[in-house]
Amino acid sequence: MNTEVSRLAMNVDQYDAEILHVVESVFETMLEMSVSDYRQVNLDRCWPLSALIHYVGEWTGAVVIQCEFPLAEQFTRQFLRNLIASEIYRDDMKDTLGELVNMVGGNLKAILPGGIQISAPVVSENANPLHFSRSFIRRSHLISIESGQMLISLVYFPNS
Numbered sequence: 001m002n003t004e005v006s007r008l009a010m011n012v013d014q015y016d017a018e019i020l021h022v023v024e025s026v027f028e029t030m031l032e033m034s035v036s037d038y039r040q041v042n043l044d045r046c047w048p049l050s051a052l053i054h055y056v057g058e059w060t061g062a063v064v065i066q067c068e069f070p071l072a073e074q075f076t077r078q079f080l081r082n083l084i085a086s087e088i089y090r091d092d093m094k095d096t097l098g099e100l101v102n103m104v105g106g107n108l109k110a111i112l113p114g115g116i117q118i119s120a121p122v123v124s125e126n127a128n129p130l131h132f133s134r135s136f137i138r139r140s141h142l143i144s145i146e147s148g149q150m151l152i153s154l155v156y157f158p159n160s
Contacts, residue, residue: 071148
């Protein structure tokens, strides 16, 4: 790995501990759910649901949360608690995942370099792994939470 790529990779690596802290805090506070395992992975599998926010400015990148529908349904039930009927719709799950990535992304923004702005969340149902149209460095963490797993990725676009 050349020196420039190593330096840029550190732009993402240095946030590993903060990502765990933010994810634990958001999921324990908002959903009353505990993170039980957290490990870095290089995983390009297809996740049915993806939610992301973009950062632009001095540091350009994104934070992405991906999971399966049953876990998204569990998040939605916990997030809305007694405000929902027995049936959870896909739009409810997508809204909840968007709120979660917004909370995680907003908390991470506070530790990223100053001078950045955050986008509104984008949530999609996927048929394929996520692809970005420019070069990027990604750190992904597979997180076990209650009855499922989700993938959280911090993506850095070095040439922006």
